[in-house]
Amino acid sequence: MGEVILTMKGIDKSFPGVHALDHVDLEVRKGEVLALMGENGAGKSTLMKVLTGIYKKDSGTITYEGKEVEFKNTREAQDAGVVIVHQELNMLGHLTVAQNLFIGREFKKGITIDDKKMNEEAKKLFEKLNVDIDPTEKMSNLTVGKQQMCEIAKAVSFDAKVIIFDEPSAALTEAEIEEMFKIIRDLKKKDIAMVYISHRMDEIKVITDRVTVMRDGTYVGTLITKDCTKEDIINMMVGRVIYEDPKTHSAVPADAPVVLKVENLNAGKMVQNVSFELHKGEILGFSGLMGAGRTETARALFGADPKESGDIYINGEKVTINSPEDAVKYGIGYLSEDRKRYGIVVQKTVAENTTMACLYNFMKGIFIDKKKEEKVAQDYVDALATKTPGVDQLVVNLSGGNQQKVVIAKWLARNCDILIFDEPTRGIDVGAKNEIYKLMNKLAAEGKSIIMISSEMTEILRMSDRIVIMCEGKKTGEIDIAEATQENIMNLATREIN
């Protein structure tokens, strides 16, 4: 095994309210591929951002090629040879491949750009990597796979010694992944060190040498890939103790009627043949890793995004939902993970937001009955214990938890019986989180049916009566809470080893 090129030791980083990295260690060697794994929010990306200078660490040391370093920005990291290949491609479609590769450092001939030289250099680079791409081709004409190759080539062209791949395979086909692996193997031979972030177990097994696992911002351990199993890795990823009492059995009676039935819902790559049932008074958890297609499923169901096919039944009756208007008509309310963008109008008052979906109930002729509006809004403020000086307060001035309560009030005022909570506690502090949980349990007990999309394992195990697990746009399983464990959920949420 090669010598160590990069060591991160005791890296600590806090954001307001979050201890994102808690004394994390990482070691990368020349000519190896190190997998970096962990659940959503484990701190993988944060760690890489600290390394490449996007974030400043609070404490800890980074040693690179035997010297302690602290990169101020990605440019500095690049110049030193530490390059990140992002999941989203940062390419300009209307420029040629060569122009993209050398953007910001174009070859010049006097004051004009020397395209000929750039094309030659790009060609040399691709030859070195054994990739067949025409440097004069327009970037937008390439497949996503080829574009990813260009990203890698660009990284190599910086004379990189350490390359970080942040979920590089997310958008690639099997064949493209295979091609990418060929390049990675080639780079290994050239003694380049690589960090490979991915959720896909099969890829980890195929391409990496060692696996470092993180959990909740801490370093868990490092394994030799060929000596470990998928179960070993999952156990390290989820092996936390759940402090908040998890639900042990479903609170829903066995004969509770089905209020919502979704059959073979399809909407693009992220929603493929998803089917499930929701019972009255049930909290149905939707678990899965980033990009599993849970939000996309909810949005397609709600009519926020177009769907290709699929049947939806409400209380046994087949319905057509083509827009949020339709969904709301059938009593479905959607609470987005991004409240500020999709949930509330922050520059409007608590009262105005509360009545947003049911303003027709507050009309007196052509005028809005503001007294009635304020009274009803106040009733919900009281019922949900929303902390606000008054219903005429602008929502922008409320805290995250209280903003969430305003969104809940909006759907309750509309009398929605099916509520889709998409990451209901994201960005909400611990105390307010518990309040939201209590509220959801109360709503379910009162007969509302809830779909809860959550990326937090503890939240899933604490709240759900039943859990649907998705992976890469497909439903991979359904578990009753009585049988649910972190391990079997994570097993379904990650791709099988082929």
Place this chain on the structure above:
Amino acid sequence: MEKIKQNAFVKKAGFNRIILVGVMLLMYLAFGALTKGNFFGMSRILNIMNYVYFLGFLSLGVTFVIATGGIDFSIGPVMFCCALVSGYSFLTHGVPMAVALVLSVVIGLLFGIFNGYLVAYWKVPPFIVSMASMNIAKGIAAVFTKTQSVSWPQSSDPNGWYRNFVKMGNIPTGLIIFLVAAIICGIILNKTKAGRYILCLGSNKEAVRLSGVDVKKWEMLAYVICGILVGIAAIFFVGAYTTVQPGYGDQYNNEAIAGCVMGGTSMAGGLASIGGTVIGVLIISLLQQGILALGFSKDYQFIITGFIVIAAVYADVSARRRKN
């Protein structure tokens, strides 16, 4: 109970309006002093008011559009198109005066529907739509009138009764109608479902859509209201000046938008003040007449209103930036 900052934004809007009224009075006094009292004469006041009426209707209209976060650069030329087509119909085709007046409003309405539909349903950017319909309006007017100016009948003419909308003897009917219209606009914007949804979608269209609201319909409605008001503005324009020439009208876009934005309506949408628009229009009109009274040509006014729009929008943008 945690302490939350009291709604500073609304308070500030009120404060700004007080400042604006002060600015208006100071301007009036300054022009008066510079013209050695000439500016305080009755005829000058009538001139100012004539300008206020048509510009006011334009500005009220564009306030609804800007409240949705959109923009309309076609209002001036559309107003001219309304005045030219209906006036020409009256003069050449023997259309009765009453019908001609209704026609003017209908033409404005049609442009509003056209603009609104393209913006709301086809998602064509408002800037592009209104730039295009500005030229369409100019073109239609020129073709229809064979590029000739149209002179509406004078007060002495039996058909000159339409001028009573502006001034009936010594009664400033125009002022009364304009203020009533402004109050109605204020009620629509603040007390009806349409106004509520127009303001909300201007602030966050996606959140309103995901609340199950038909945002396209309400967004289009803002342009339709604007179109109707532009059609009415045309009546007040000819009521004051009688003669309209094809190919013009652009200069009033800037002035109407300046009046609206100066009054506290945010170009980013979601925040609009009818009261502010009325004061803004008064200031613009004062400025217009003041500059003429001082003996400068109208061109100076273009320069000044141009800078006013930039200053007002910059003030709005920087106020928002401070808040974030």
